[in-house]
Amino acid sequence: xxxxxxxxxxxxxxxxxxxxxxxxxxxxxxxxxxxxxxxxxxxxxxxxxxxxxxxxxxxxxxxxxxxxxxxxxxxxxxxxxxxxxxxxxxxxxxxxxxxxxxxxxxxxxxxxxxxxxxxxxxxxxxxxxxxxxxxxxxxxxxxxxxxxxxxxxxxxxxxxxxxxxxxxxxxxxxxxxxxxxxxxxxxxxxxxxxxxxxxxxxxxxxxxxxxxxxxxxxxxxxxxxxxxxxxxxxxxxxxxxxxxxxxxxxxxxxxxxxxxxxxxxxxxxxxxxxxxxxxxxxxxxxxxxxxxxxxxxxxxxxxxxxxxxxxxxxxxxxxxxxxxxxxxxxxxxxxxxxxxxxxxxxxxxxxxxxxxxxxxxxxxxxxxxxxxxxxxxxxxxxxxxxxxxxxxxxxxxxxxxxxxxxxxxxxxxxxxxxxx
Amino acid sequence: xxxxxxxxxxxxxxxxxxxxxxxxxxxxxxxxxxxxxxxxxxxxxxxxxxxxxxxxxxxxxxxxxxxxxxxxxxxxxxxxxxxxxxxxxxxxxxxxxxxxxxxxxxxxxxxxxxxxxxxxxxxxxxxxxxxxxxxxxxxxxxxxxxxxxxxxxxxxxxxxxxxxxxxxxxxxxxxxxxxxxxxxxxxxxxxxxxxxxxxxxxxxxxxxxxxxxxxxxxxxxxxxxxxxxxxxxxxxxxxxxxxxxxxxxxxxxxxxxxxxxxxxxxxxxxxxxxxxxxxxxxxxxxxxxxxxxxxxxxxxxxxxxxxxxxxxxxxxxxxxxxxxxxxxxxxxxxxxxxxxxxxxxxxxxxxxxxxxxxxxxxxxxxxxxxxxxxxxxxxxxxxxxxxxxxxxxxxxxxxxxxxxxxxxxxxxxxxxxx
Numbered sequence: 001x002x003x004x005x006x007x008x009x010x011x012x013x014x015x016x017x018x019x020x021x022x023x024x025x026x027x028x029x030x031x032x033x034x035x036x037x038x039x040x041x042x043x044x045x046x047x048x049x050x051x052x053x054x055x056x057x058x059x060x061x062x063x064x065x066x067x068x069x070x071x072x073x074x075x076x077x078x079x080x081x082x083x084x085x086x087x088x089x090x091x092x093x094x095x096x097x098x099x100x101x102x103x104x105x106x107x108x109x110x111x112x113x114x115x116x117x118x119x120x121x122x123x124x125x126x127x128x129x130x131x132x133x134x135x136x137x138x139x140x141x142x143x144x145x146x147x148x149x150x151x152x153x154x155x156x157x158x159x160x161x162x163x164x165x166x167x168x169x170x171x172x173x174x175x176x177x178x179x180x181x182x183x184x185x186x187x188x189x190x191x192x193x194x195x196x197x198x199x200x201x202x203x204x205x206x207x208x209x210x211x212x213x214x215x216x217x218x219x220x221x222x223x224x225x226x227x228x229x230x231x232x233x234x235x236x237x238x239x240x241x242x243x244x245x246x247x248x249x250x251x252x253x254x255x256x257x258x259x260x261x262x263x264x265x266x267x268x269x270x271x272x273x274x275x276x277x278x279x280x281x282x283x284x285x286x287x288x289x290x291x292x293x294x295x296x297x298x299x300x301x302x303x304x305x306x307x308x309x310x311x312x313x314x315x316x317x318x319x320x321x322x323x324x325x326x327x328x329x330x331x332x333x334x335x336x337x338x339x340x341x342x343x344x345x346x347x348x349x350x351x352x353x354x355x356x357x358x359x360x361x362x363x364x365x366x367x368x369x370x371x372x373x374x375x376x377x378x379x380x381x382x383x384x385x386x387x388x389x390x391x392x393x394x395x396x397x398x399x400x401x402x403x404x405x406x407x408x409x410x411x412x413x414x415x416x417x418x419x420x
Numbered sequence: 421x422x423x424x425x426x427x428x429x430x431x432x433x434x435x436x437x438x439x440x441x442x443x444x445x446x447x448x449x450x451x452x453x454x455x456x457x458x459x460x461x462x463x464x465x466x467x468x469x470x471x472x473x474x475x476x477x478x479x480x481x482x483x484x485x486x487x488x489x490x491x492x493x494x495x496x497x498x499x500x501x502x503x504x505x506x507x508x509x510x511x512x513x514x515x516x517x518x519x520x521x522x523x524x525x526x527x528x529x530x531x532x533x534x535x536x537x538x539x540x541x542x543x544x545x546x547x548x549x550x551x552x553x554x555x556x557x558x559x560x561x562x563x564x565x566x567x568x569x570x571x572x573x574x575x576x577x578x579x580x581x582x583x584x585x586x587x588x589x590x591x592x593x594x595x596x597x598x599x600x601x602x603x604x605x606x607x608x609x610x611x612x613x614x615x616x617x618x619x620x621x622x623x624x625x626x627x628x629x630x631x632x633x634x635x636x637x638x639x640x641x642x643x644x645x646x647x648x649x650x651x652x653x654x655x656x657x658x659x660x661x662x663x664x665x666x667x668x669x670x671x672x673x674x675x676x677x678x679x680x681x682x683x684x685x686x687x688x689x690x691x692x693x694x695x696x697x698x699x700x701x702x703x704x705x706x707x708x709x710x711x712x713x714x715x716x717x718x719x720x721x722x723x724x725x726x727x728x729x730x731x732x733x734x735x736x737x738x739x740x741x742x743x744x745x746x747x748x749x750x751x752x753x754x755x756x757x758x759x760x761x762x763x764x765x766x767x768x769x770x771x772x773x774x775x776x777x778x779x780x781x782x783x784x785x786x787x788x789x790x791x792x793x794x795x796x797x798x799x800x801x802x803x804x805x806x807x808x809x810x811x812x813x814x815x816x817x818x819x820x821x822x823x824x825x826x827x828x829x830x831x832x833x834x835x836x837x838x
Contacts, residue, residue, distance in 0.1 A: 070746050073557075074504075074701065076489050079749060085500075089489075130739060135557035142488075142550035144559045286489065324545060331485050334494060336751065 007199055008190055009302040009340060012086040013059025016186055016298060019167045020053060021121075026170055033111040033122045033170075037104045039096060039163065040113045041120075044154045047242040048092055049112065049121065050173035050278045054185035056295040059086060063094040065164030066129040073139045076290055077336040087337030089290035090140065090282065094123070095131050097159035104128065110163070120173070123165035131162045141284050142323070147316025149245035150282040173278075179241075179255055184275040189236065190300040192273055198234035200225050202303035202344065203296040205238050207248055207281065208374050209257040209400055211392045212358035213349030215266045220360075221305060221344060222271065235272045236301050242280030245313075249378075251276070253403040260396040283313040285323035286331035293332055297341055306332055307346035357390035378404075422605055422616065423717040423755065426501040427474025430601055430713060433536075434468050434584045444585055447534035452518055452525040454511060454578070456535060459569045461588065462657040463507055464527065464536055465693045468584040469600035471710040474501060478509040480579035481544040488554045491705055492751040502752030504705035505697060506555065509538075510546050512574030519543065525578070534585060541580035546573065556699050557738070562731025564660035565697040588693075594656075594670055599690040604651065605715040607688055613649035615640050617718035617759065618711040620653050622663055622696065623789050624672040624815055626807045627773040628764030630681045635775075636720060636759060637686065650687045651716050657695030660728075664793075666691070668818040675811040698728040700738035701746035708747055712756055721747055722761035772805035793819075 021029050041049065051057060059080065064072065069091050071078050076089035096104075104110055104126070114120045137151055138144050146152070174180050184192065193201050202221055206214065218235055225233035237258065241251050249257075255276070262269045279295065282288045288311035293304045310328035314321055333343050351370040352359040361369055372380075372391060380387045381400040391397075435443045456464065466472060474495065479487065484506055486493050491504035509527075511519070519525055519541070527536040552566050553559050561567075589595050599607065608616050617636055621629065633650055640648035652673065656666050664672075670691070677684045692710065697703045703726035708719045724736055725743035748758050766785040767774040776784055787795075787806060795802050796815040807815075 067745065067749065070701070070742060071749050074491050074746055075749075075751055077751070079751070083754075085751070132557075132739065134560075135738075138553035138557045138559060142547070142553045144553060145549075286485070323550075324547065327485060330482060331489055334482060334486055334490075336490055336492070336494070336500070339498075 008193055008201065008300040009297055011055065011058045011186070011298045012294065012337065013080060015058070016055035016190075017058040017061055018053070018055050018185075018187060019061065020169050020172055029122070029168060030119070030170060033119050036109050036111040036122060037100075037107050038113050038119070039094070039100060039104075039110045039123070041094075041115060042154075043115055044243050044280050045094060046114055046120075046173065047278055047280050048094070049167065049169060051242075051295075052092065052167050053121070053169040053173065054187070054278070056186060056277075056279065056298055057088070057092055058186075058298050060088065060092060062123060062167035063164045064092055064162075065127040066162075068164065069093055069129075069162065073136065075336065076287065085336040087290050087294040087335055089287050089294070089335070090284070091136060093131075093162045093164065095155075095158035096128070096161050096163050098161070100159065101128055101161050104163070110165070120171070121167060121169035123163065123167055126163050126165035128161050128163050131158070131160050133158075140282065140287055142287075143315075145316050145318075148283065149313075150243065150280065150284075153243060154280075177252065179252060179276060182255060182274060182276045183241065183278060184273075186299040189273065189275060193234055193300050196232070196234055196271075196273075198232055200230040200233040200303060201236055201301040202233060202305060203236040203238055203299070203301035204305045205240060205277065205292050205296075207240055207244060207254075209249060209254060209377070209392070209396060210237075210261045210266070211372070211377065212266065212390060213351075215261065216349050216358050216360070217305065217347055218267060220347065221303070225303070233271070233303075235267065236296065236299065237267065237272055237274045238277045238296070238299075239274075240281050241276035241278050244281045245283065248281075249400070249403065253399060257396045257399040260399060261393055264393040264395055266393050266396075281311070283311060283322075285309065285312040286327045289328045289332055290335045290338065293335075293338055293341055293343070297338070302340070303342045303344055304332075305344045305346055308348070351388050351391055353388070356388070382408075422608055422613070422715040423712055425470065425473045425601070425713045426709065426752065427495060429473070430470035431473040431476055432468075432470055432602060433476065433582045434587055440585060443537065443583060444534060447526045447537050447585060450522070450524055450526040450537065452520075452522045453528050453534075454509070454515060454525050454538075455532075456527050456529060457569075458530075459658050459695050460509060460527075461529065461535070462693055462695050463509070464582065464584060465588040466657075466710075467507065467582055468536070468588060469602070469693070471601055471692075471694065471713055472503070472507055473601075473713050475503065475507060477538060477582035478579045479507055479577075480542040481577075483579065484508055484544075484577065488551065490751065491702065500751045502705050502709040502750055504702050504709070504750070505699065506551060508546075508577045508579065510570075510573035511543070511576050511578050513576070515574065516543055516576045519578075524580070535588075536582055536584040538578065538580035538582055541578055543576050543578050546575050546577045548573070548575075555697065555702055557702070558730070560731045560733075563698065564728075565658065565695065565699075568658060569695070592667065594667060594691060597670060597689060597691045598656065598693060599688070601714040604688065604690060608649055608715050611649055611686075611688075612647050615645040615648040615718060616651055616716040617648060617720060618651040618653055618714070618716035619720045620655060620692065620707050620711075622655055622659060622669075624664060624669060624792070624807070624811060625652075625676045625681070626787075626792065627681065627805060628766075630676065631764050631773050631775070632720065632762060633682060635762065636718070640718070648686070648718075650682065651711065651714065652682070652687055652689045653692045653711065653714070654689075655696050656691035656693045659696045660698065663696075664815070664818060668814060672811045672814040675814055676808055679808040679810055681808050681811075696726070698726060698737075700724065700727040701742045704743045704747055705750045705753065708750075708753055708756055708758070712753070717755070718757045718759055719747075720759045720761055723763070766803050766806055768803075771803070
């Protein structure tokens, strides 16, 4: 078989770092791990093991050691041995408590135990260092305000030490939630892009259902890439699959909604790949969007569509957005290590009340446009009200309505139980 | 030759003498003016002399964002220079309104004299919480610089290219020590320096510091340099209330040179005009970068550089090793040699400061800055050989002068009660 070199963008560091132990070595490695001190992983730790093991964070080979952690916090990038920089804006670290630290003692390697109790891999040549939570939070979010979802879920309850080392995973991470077939690794995505003979890959990340404004933007982007001379641009529609905050629409509902959008032809299934990005969500704005972009380089995308206030949220205690809506785009365009990625600005779409469809906003006839925010959309769905015709494909909308109905039913049941 | 400045040349932003009258006139005619406070003026001084080269003025938004997120800037040629501390000018809502659509503003001192013009300005929001969090790694109350210069500052930042009408002078009797980067470079060349090693401090020089500096020179000679010169470069801008003031520190440094504890032939003492942020690993990068611009190619870094105690918790704000580690990895500082600070302590068996030897740790006495200040305050003598006697006397005199002021306070109370 003749091997044709891929035209896809190179991964950071030049090659994807995949950390699944070869089958021929699994027996030996598993036996060895039984003798190692054990570190218990929670659900988010496991999501990070998944992320690292598939190479989304290439060239990172495991949880960060202190040098990597400090570079990430201060420079949002890592310097490689050859002097070049790759982006790495979020700390990918594993916290342990005092007891676990004591059990590890001077051991060089530790076994990683998943929430179900199985050893799923190991961390080698470990380094343990202090976990200054306040500093980590302040430098990552630009605030130490109470109410940051990822902080409260994951950082505040975590241990006072961080452990870094080289990761080895015994088997690909599966969730058995019926969605594993959507969880393509960077390597699998690259294979799929090559199969479809993509000469450009443009990535779009979301945490919300796809409305027709999103679809318009994605279709328009493809048209622009064709005009630029690309023959076969492929869209990577890439929702985030790890931890999200409680009021976000859950992953399974979002995925069902996305599949309706493709079934209805709102997006072309031949030139669109829908896959789950296994990272947890920090809502850390300009710091986080760099991570989102860098991971897509590793997945083979050379274009990244960035919107208003990417990875942002409302300030937890003040009546304002946590980040300036333009900062994400600006920071992304200046970020060390992301020079090879083309950042495409998100054109704003809104509901055109004259044409009765989502269209790009035209300031010259501003009064004819209706902005329907994610919040407003969820309110419509929750109250059973129909959005304006043409806002979202009907079958996609129906998924959302059913979700909020089921939410209300379960809330009603809880109330009944409490009152009984 | 000396190390090149960042960006290839020093930014001297002081208007040429031949053009000063014209520029002063222009400054008078610009309707929009911004009054500078003391710290703002210190930053104008820093910028005007090129300590922050290649920065040409107060940061515009893209520079501010790069500083906050990457501690560095990318230049047009794709290369990277370090810039870890935001150098920004804040204005309030009224000032923003009055500036309106103007493209330039005049910066005036506290009594209204024009100091500089800021050109091609850009006004953008001042995210104070985010700025503090990303610079200090905390938002705790009690950060001296944040409370002095950020919390009360306006809700907007204004950036632009700076033209300074005259060299900044303080007329405090210390201007002769305020050598600019270009003057320092001239002095190093005049002395035939083939290496310049920089040492920054905020405290009086004790014999442990002197030992370290002298030993560093010896090591550089062993490395093959013929004439290494020490830049003793104390920080001259804003410092927190319990630090020893600049004038007393400079007096103490003079004694150290007079007594020959440091060799005046191979030492240049000069004031670094920057304010102090106490921002640890973020700030020490700024301190190192500025010395590149001043011509130094070696920088001595100690334990917890630019750090302080946590304002509300019983711990240091930063890990003691992080400053050194961050400095050694910092983008844009690759060409600077970072020399680790060897720890000195008082050797009781030898009656002098010596490098700490763990194999006989019981022979050593650590005298921290806090302990030193306590001794001086109570007029207790430190162990012989800790500091040169005339230098120590300056410190005692300083704390005497503080208690005299307290005495004056008591007199005032007496008057009030009478």
